[in-house]
Every structure is written in structure tokens, then in C-alpha cells.
Amino acid sequence: MSCSVRVASPLRSYTGGAATVTADGATVAELLADLERRHPGMRFRMIDEQDRIRPHIRLFVNTMAVESLDTPVRSGDTLHLICALSGG
Amino acid sequence: MASTLWVGTRKGAWALRADARRRSWKLAGPQFLGHIIHHVVQDPREPKVVLIAAKTGHLGPTVFRSTDRGRTWKEAALPPAFRKAADGEAARAVDAVFWLTPGHASERGTWYAGTSPAGLFRSEDHGERWEPVAGFNDHPMLSQWAVPPGSPIGQLLHSILVDPRDPQHLYLGISSGGVFESTDGGRDWTPLNKGCAADFNPEPDPEYGHDPHCVAQHPTEPDRLYQQNHCGIYRIDRPATCWVRIGEAMPKKIGDIGFPVVLHPTDPDKAWVFPMDGTTVWPRTSVGGRPAVYGTRNAGKSWQRLDRGLPRTQGWFTVLRQAMCADAHERLGLYFGTTAGEVWASTSEGESWRCIARHLPQIYSLTHAI
Numbered sequence: 001m002s003c004s005v006r007v008a009s010p011l012r013s014y015t016g017g018a019a020t021v022t023a024d025g026a027t028v029a030e031l032l033a034d035l036e037r038r039h040p041g042m043r044f045r046m047i048d049e050q051d052r053i054r055p056h057i058r059l060f061v062n063t064m065a066v067e068s069l070d071t072p073v074r075s076g077d078t079l080h081l082i083c084a085l086s087g088g
Numbered sequence: 089m090a091s092t093l094w095v096g097t098r099k100g101a102w103a104l105r106a107d108a109r110r111r112s113w114k115l116a117g118p119q120f121l122g123h124i125i126h127h128v129v130q131d132p133r134e135p136k137v138v139l140i141a142a143k144t145g146h147l148g149p150t151v152f153r154s155t156d157r158g159r160t161w162k163e164a165a166l167p168p169a170f171r172k173a174a175d176g177e178a179a180r181a182v183d184a185v186f187w188l189t190p191g192h193a194s195e196r197g198t199w200y201a202g203t204s205p206a207g208l209f210r211s212e213d214h215g216e217r218w219e220p221v222a223g224f225n226d227h228p229m230l231s232q233w234a235v236p237p238g239s240p241i242g243q244l245l246h247s248i249l250v251d252p253r254d255p256q257h258l259y260l261g262i263s264s265g266g267v268f269e270s271t272d273g274g275r276d277w278t279p280l281n282k283g284c285a286a287d288f289n290p291e292p293d294p295e296y297g298h299d300p301h302c303v304a305q306h307p308t309e310p311d312r313l314y315q316q317n318h319c320g321i322y323r324i325d326r327p328a329t330c331w332v333r334i335g336e337a338m339p340k341k342i343g344d345i346g347f348p349v350v351l352h353p354t355d356p357d358k359a360w361v362f363p364m365d366g367t368t369v370w371p372r373t374s375v376g377g378r379p380a381v382y383g384t385r386n387a388g389k390s391w392q393r394l395d396r397g398l399p400r401t402q403g404w405f406t407v408l409r410q411a412m413c414a415d416a417h418e419r420l421g422l423y424f425g426t427t428a429g430e431v432w433a434s435t436s437e438g439e440s441w442r443c444i445a446r447h448l449p450q451i452y453s454l455t456h457a458i
Contacts, residue, residue: 010146041163045147048181049169056146086145 001026001075005035008083014042023079028059029069031079046081058082091415092457093423094138094158095431096125099449101140103158110421110435113444119161120152127410129188130157130457131214133196138457139215141185141201149185151201153215157457166217168201168209170225178231180205184241187410188215189248192255202245206234206262208274223275224260224268233279233296234265246409247303251310259313261300267315268296283331285319301347302409309356312387316349316361316409323388334388338363342375342382342393348412352420352437357387360394360414360438362407362424373404381422381438394438405430410453425451 005021007014015021023038025031029051036043046057051069053059059066060080061073073079093104095117102117123142131137138158143149151164173179182203191198191210201209201218208221224230234243244263251257256273259280266281279296286298299318306312311326314334321335321344335344345366352358360383365371374380380395405426415421422434429448434441 008146010144040165041150044167044169045150048148049171050173050179050181052179052181054146054148083146 001073001077003031003073003075004078005031006078006080008081010083011042011045011081014039014045026072027069028061028066028071028073028079031073032069056084056086058084089417090458091417091421092130092157093413093431094128094130094453094455094457095425095445095448095451096128096140096410096453096455097429097449097451098124101125101128102445102448104431104445110415110417110433113433115445119158124184125452126184126186127188127453127455129190129455131190131199132458133190133193134214135458137214139188139199141188143184149182149203151185151188151215151218155214164211164216164218166219168203168207168218169220170207171220171222180207180225182207186244187246187248189250192250193252195255198255200248200250200258202248202260204238204242204244205236206230206238206243206245206265208245208248208260210274221274223270223272224277227277229277233268234262235297238265239263239299247300249303249305249313251305252307253310259303259305261303261315263301264297264299264318266296266298267300267303280324280329281331282329283324283333284315284317284322285333287319302349304349304351304359306351306356308354312356314349314351314359314388316346318345318366320344321346321349321361321388332388334384337384337389338382338391339393342380343367346407347409348407348424350412350414350422353414353416355385358383358385358437359388360384360412360422362412364406372406374406377402377404379403379405381424381434381441383438394434395441396439397434397441398432404428408452410455411451413454413456415456416458421456423454423456425454427451 023031023034091106095102100118100121127141138154140152150167152161170180187202189200208224209218247261249259258270268277315322322331338344405428412424431445
């Protein structure tokens with residue numbers, strides 16, 4: 001399943017500056033794995049080594065906040081990679 | 089001999105490059121603007137290689153590598169990360185790469201990294217891929233040695249020292265946790281804190297739990313180590329196992345609290361510190377608003393105040409543990425970067441100082457490169 005991925009500005013160094021890219025997968029975890037294949041290094045900046053979403057990163061599938069990387073996605077969904085407030 | 093100072097700040101990295109006489113300094117940068125840069129370190133074995141420990145407010149920790157003296161950078165393919173936790177185990181994740189140390193001269197391409205929370209990592213390919221040092225990270229005593237939360241920004245593993253005579257002989261410091269030694273390449277570790285005060289611990293002479301801020305090993309006399317601790321300045325001459333509080337010789341009104349300690353590259357009796365106010369609520373600023381470096385020429389038996397050129401009053405900055413260094417010139421240069429974004433230089437072993445950069449973000453590290 002192909003999904004659109006909206007990339008926050010702090011992560012665009014991994015996407016060649018692109019604000020929107022595509023990724024394939026049936027779950028958020030699979031989308032992130034595909035993003036890592038296409039844009040090496042990107043996943044670890046968002047997801048720690050214990051597969052937890054980092055404290056100042058938020059993921060949404062369409063408008064639903066992602067709480068588990070096992071969240072399913074459907075073709076045509078949009079995964080939003082949001083960098084939440086992190087201080088001055 | 090050319091001189092470059094790498095400046096790591098809370099908002100990016102800069103380079104200060106000097107002419108041959110070190111009279112004129114030119115600031116270049118920023119690189120990685122907005123990144124939190126804890127350490128920038130050149131590889132003395134291969135001076136074209138420079139590593140940066142970085143993260144941002146949003147993004148996780150990583151290491152950037154340059155193989156052309158900092159002109160271009162590439163991110164590590166496998167940054168330092170703890171192993172995946174087993175069921176029921178504490179699940180540790182690296183929050184920041186805090187410290188970088190090149191490995192032994194005989195082990196080209198080898199580096200060590202210290203992290204927050206306390207973790208030790210090793211790379212054998214010039215910082216491209218990092219592996220946990222299991223002998224430390226999975227040591228059965230680690231959870232007792234380094235008890236959270238550690239420093240205000242978490243536990244910090246720092247001062248990774250590789251004995252120039254033996255790549256298997258390592259030291260490291262943990263804030264808070266103490267100084268630890270390995271004689272088998274990191275497979276096992278032993279606390280080395282006897283003689284150090286731990287005024288925040290009701291136990292009178294604990295084996296560990298101390299707060300070393302910075303530990304330095306003399307390169308030509310590696311049995312001599314100096315330590316700037318949360319509770320004083322110390323020296324040890326191995327194989328002794330007890331630190332001696334050489335900060336007792338500091339003026340009482342100044343005290344012996346600070347973050348950095350810097351050694352002379354060839355004279356093991358010379359060292360410099362930057363005292364801060366560790367009284368009352370611990371302001372951690374220059375004592376009395378009158379910043380000064382203190383230096384010893386006799387291994388800590390006595391100290392001299394070195395403040396010519398520094399602000400005479402109302403100078404309230406702090407110098408963090410990675411933010412003071414020496415160069416390799418015969419007429420030794422000393423440098424420090426402040427939490428107020430200034431870089432100060434002395435080409436007279438601290439006799440006089442001048443500001444060579446200002447208006448930078450809070451400086452986290454200042455390292456010399458050739």
C-alpha cells in the first residue's frame with residue numbers, strides 16, 4: 001500500500017528537501033521501515049532503539065495520533081511526521 | 089603550525105582558524121545551525137577526520153563525520169544505540185551523545201563515545217558504525233554505579249581515556265557515578281574513587297556515586313591523572329588507588345569547584361582549571377563575577393590566579409567541561425569558551441587573555457585541531 005508522507009522541516013535533510021514523499025507498507029512500522037530504506041538515517045531520529053516514538057516527535061495517520069507503530073494504514077492514507085515543541 | 093578551534097554550541101558548530109602567530113582568528117560557520125553540539129573532536133591519527141556529537145530539540149542523537157577537515161559531513165550509518173531490551177529489562181535509549189574520544193594510536197579508525205544516559209560505545213570504522221561496549225553497558229553493577237537522574241541534563245558518561253601505552257587500559261567518568269577503570273579493553277570495570285569527596289552522599293567514603301566533572305590523563309606520563317570533581321580538584325599517580333585533593337591549595341575564597349581541567353601536553357606538573365561558585369545554591373558562575381583561570385606548575389601544590397585581560401567585574405559566565413583546551417604549540421596556547429558565547433585565548437600559558445569570538449550561542453565544547 002502506498003501512502004503519502006508529510007515531512008516536517010527538521011527531517012527534510014533526509015528527503016533532499018522534499019516536504020512530501022511516498023512510502024509503502026501496511027502499518028506505520030512498515031512505512032517507517034520503507035522510509036528508512038529510501039532515506040537512510042531518518043527513522044532513528046524519530047524512533048529510538050526500543051522502537052518508541054521520541055519525546056518531541058508526533059506521528060499522525062491522517063488526523064489520528066499514532067500511539068503504536070502497529071497502527072494499520074490503507075493505501076492513500078497520509079502519514080504526518082510532526083516535530084512537536086521542544087523549547088528555546 | 090596552523091591552529092583551529094572547533095566550537096560546539098547549543099545551536100551549532102563553528103571553527104576559529106588562526107594565522108601562524110595566533111594573533112588573528114577568523115570565525116567560520118555555522119555548521120549544523122540549530123543542532124545541539126556536545127563535542128567536536130579531530131582525530132589526531134588522521135587529522136582530516138573530525139567527528140561531531142549532535143542532536144536537535146526534536147530529533148534523536150547522532151554522529152556526523154567529516155573526512156576533509158570539516159568541509160563536508162556525512163551522518164554515521166549506525167549511531168550509538170543501546171541494544172534492544174529483553175522482556176522485563178529496563179529499556180534504555182540514548183538521549184544524547186555527549187563525549188567522543190579517538191582510540192589508541194595503534195587502532196586507527198577506532199573511537200569511543202559516551203552518552204546520556206550513561207553508555208559506552210565503540211566504533212572501529214572511523215565513527216561510521218557504533219556498537220555498545222557490553223562489558224560496561226551490561227555490567228551487573230551499572231544500575232548501582234550510575235543512579236538516575238545524574239546531572240540536570242541526565243547521566244553523562246564522559247572523560248573516556250585510552251592509555252597511550254596500552255589500548256586495553258581505559259578510564260571513564262560518569263556524572264554522577266564516579267571514575268571507573270578497565271584493564272581488559274572494556275570487558276570489566278572497577279571503581280576508582282577512593283579519596284574523592286561526595287558531599288552530597290551521607291555515606292562518608294562511598295566506593296562509587298561520585299561526580300567527576302572532567303578527568304584528564306597526561307599523555308607523556310599516563311600514570312598521572314587529574315580530576316575536576318563536583319567536590320574538588322584531585323590528582324592520582326598510579327598505581328596509587330587513592331586520589332589526592334590538590335584543590336586544598338586553592339584560595340579558600342575561590343574554592344576548588346569547576347567543570348574543566350586541562351593539562352600541559354609535555355609537562356605533567358602543569359594543569360589549569362576554571363573555578364566556579366559552588367557555594368550556597370550553586371550558582372556555577374565565575375566566583376564573585378570575576379572570572380579567572382587558575383594554574384599549577386607543581387602538580388597542584390600551589391595555584392596561580394591567571395586573569396589578566398579577563399573581565400574585572402560583572403563577568404558571570406561558566407566554562408563547561410568540554411569547553412577548555414590547550415593547543416600543541418611550543419609556546420602553549422590555552423583557550424576556553426563560555427556559556428555566554430565568548431571564546432578567550434592565551435598564547436602565554438594563561439598569563440594574559442583576550443577575547444577572540446563573541447556573540448555565539450552557549451558554548452558546550454572547545455577543542456583544538458591541527
